Amino acid sequence: VSIIERDIVIIGAGAAGLTAATELRKAGLTVAVLEARDRVGGRLHTDEIDGAMLEIGGQWVSPDQDALKETIAELGLETFARYREGESVYINAEGERTRFEGEIFPVSADTEREMVALISTLDELVAQMDPDRPWAHPRAVELDQISFRRWLEEATDDEEARDNISLFIAGAMLTKPAHAFSTLQALLMAASAGSFSNLVDADFILDERVVGGLQRVPILLAEKLGDDVFLSQAVRTVRWSEAGVSVLTDDLEVRARRVIVAVPPVLYTRISFDPPLPRRQQMMHQHLSMGFVIKVHAVYETPFWREDGLSGTAFSPYELSHEAYDNTNFGDARGTLVGFVSDEAADGVFTMSAEERKQRILTSLSHYFGEKALTPVVYYESDWGTEEWTRGAYAASFDLGGLARFGADLRTPVGPIFFSCSDLAGKGYQHVDGAIRMGRETAAEIVAGLDQ
Numbered sequence: 001v002s003i004i005e006r007d008i009v010i011i012g013a014g015a016a017g018l019t020a021a022t023e024l025r026k027a028g029l030t031v032a033v034l035e036a037r038d039r040v041g042g043r044l045h046t047d048e049i050d051g052a053m054l055e056i057g058g059q060w061v062s063p064d065q066d067a068l069k070e071t072i073a074e075l076g077l078e079t080f081a082r083y084r085e086g087e088s089v090y091i092n093a094e095g096e097r098t099r100f101e102g103e104i105f106p107v108s109a110d111t112e113r114e115m116v117a118l119i120s121t122l123d124e125l126v127a128q129m130d131p132d133r134p135w136a137h138p139r140a141v142e143l144d145q146i147s148f149r150r151w152l153e154e155a156t157d158d159e160e161a162r163d164n165i166s167l168f169i170a171g172a173m174l175t176k177p178a179h180a181f182s183t184l185q186a187l188l189m190a191a192s193a194g195s196f197s198n199l200v201d202a203d204f205i206l207d208e209r210v211v212g213g214l215q216r217v218p219i220l221l222a223e224k225l226g227d228d229v230f231l232s233q234a235v236r237t238v239r240w241s242e243a244g245v246s247v248l249t250d251d252l253e254v255r256a257r258r259v260i261v262a263v264p265p266v267l268y269t270r271i272s273f274d275p276p277l278p279r280r281q282q283m284m285h286q287h288l289s290m291g292f293v294i295k296v297h298a299v300y301e302t303p304f305w306r307e308d309g310l311s312g313t314a315f316s317p318y319e320l321s322h323e324a325y326d327n328t329n330f331g332d333a334r335g336t337l338v339g340f341v342s343d344e345a346a347d348g349v350f351t352m353s354a355e356e357r358k359q360r361i362l363t364s365l366s367h368y369f370g371e372k373a374l375t376p377v378v379y380y381e382s383d384w385g386t387e388e389w390t391r392g393a394y395a396a397s398f399d400l401g402g403l404a405r406f407g408a409d410l411r412t413p414v415g416p417i418f419f420s421c422s423d424l425a426g427k428g429y430q431h432v433d434g435a436i437r438m439g440r441e442t443a444a445e446i447v448a449g450l451d452q
């Protein structure tokens with residue numbers, strides 16, 4: 001085992017850890033970043049699959065995500081807009097397909113009224129929330145005891161309105177069934193993006209992408225950190241006292257004044273803390289779990305839907321792929337569709353053979369875009385559920401009652417141990433923007449503490 005010494009050691013070379021390391025370096029401190037995988041980026045990963053460049057993890061940037069946008073600009077990366085010309089597609093419970101423009105799905109006048117009313121009520125509740133302090137919402141305790149599904153059932157009898165509003169938060173964001181998370185957790189998801197209306201607006205939420213893929217961000221951050229990033233170094237043990245830490249992998253020991261644990265909270269238990277973390281942390285971390293979604297990539301010789309006047313944007317709470325978008329790469333002549341299969345639907349298709357799953361998912365895409373969707377030249381399913389160093393997608397959220405009970409302590413450091421991750425963020429929660437915000441905030445907190 002080789003022993004190295006640094007001011008700060010960072011566990012995890014995702015967007016949060018690399019941002020923290022970069023900021024600490026700027027403040028004149030020495031750092032080491034230990035990464036379990038043989039690559040940087042964590043949930044950001046661009047790869048070439050059968051000759052197609054695919055963004056296997058996070059990729060979209062929205063206008064409110066100023067921390068991410070600043071980093072993209074500082075790194076000199078270019079962005080491009082998601083293709084959105086033409087009409088979107090909606091499929092209702094009867095399987096009827098309708099083309100539409102704008103944000104509100106083409107539903108009956110009654111259902112539309114219910115949807116607009118629900119969005120407006122949710123916007124009002126979200127406006128009362130500081131995303132960095134959701135537990136301080138005036139109705140936090142009450143709203144954290146009721147599942148989002150039950151809240152919707154109490155708010156309206158219109159099933160289609162409920163299914164659609166649920167889709168924006170459950171299938172599309174927290175990637176858990178709406179009975180499995182609280183209304184407070186749903187409000188946090190919306191507050192983290194500015195408002196519930198923002199979540200409904202796909203042109204806002206899925207606005208831009210980075211040329212070359214969003215993994216360029218962690219790759220360039222890591223390049224600047226150079227030899228201070230250590231790959232294939234899974235941290236097994238953190239020994240700590242008020243005086244400092246000793247962080248151990250299988251072949252490295254890093255001694256430092258502080259440690260930042262920049263891994264998803266579901267992975268904290270993979271590290272042995274010596275002495276153990278306090279009771280509060282040990283309990284709290286058990287109430288956070290990952291959502292689960294399959295991101296499906298289908299590449300075609302041409303973006304055929306465009307010729308048909310379709311944008312590639314599609315939604316249906318009744319379809320296996322509950323949403324789909326044009327995900328064609330910058331400057332690419334081929335066309336790519338991306339679809340998403342979430343939570344229990346994902347469990348369901350993973351009981352099938354790979355071939356049957358593929359057929360089911362492509363059939364769902366063909367319901368939106370026609371027969372041609374059945375025959376992509378490249379097909380790939382991002383399955384983060386099998387990734388040992390992530391264990392789900394997109395991110396972690398609390399179970400019922402967990403946010404009000406534990407939220408305020410989520411980011412509280414324990415002696416020299418600091419926690420930093422998109423899954424702990426307020427603004428930008430569950431997104432790269434939140435990871436960058438957390439990385440900056442943790443670095444600033446550490447620097448301020450060392451100055452005292």
Ligand code: FAD
Nearest residue numbers: 012014015016036042043057058059060235421422431432
């Ligand atoms: P991570 O990226 O998870 O980084 C943690 C790192 O720690 C990993 O590299 C991991 O290997 C490492 N690690 C774990 N345990 C250890 C250990 N014991 N020792 C050493 N290293 C360890 N966000 C958006 O903004 N826009 C999107 O369009 C978007 N889409 C997404 C699509 C998918 C399929 C997924 C999975 C995520 C998506 N996200 C999106 C979310 C976004 O990718 C994440 O919120 C963000 O990248 C998390 O960054 P992080 O640094 O907090 O955590």
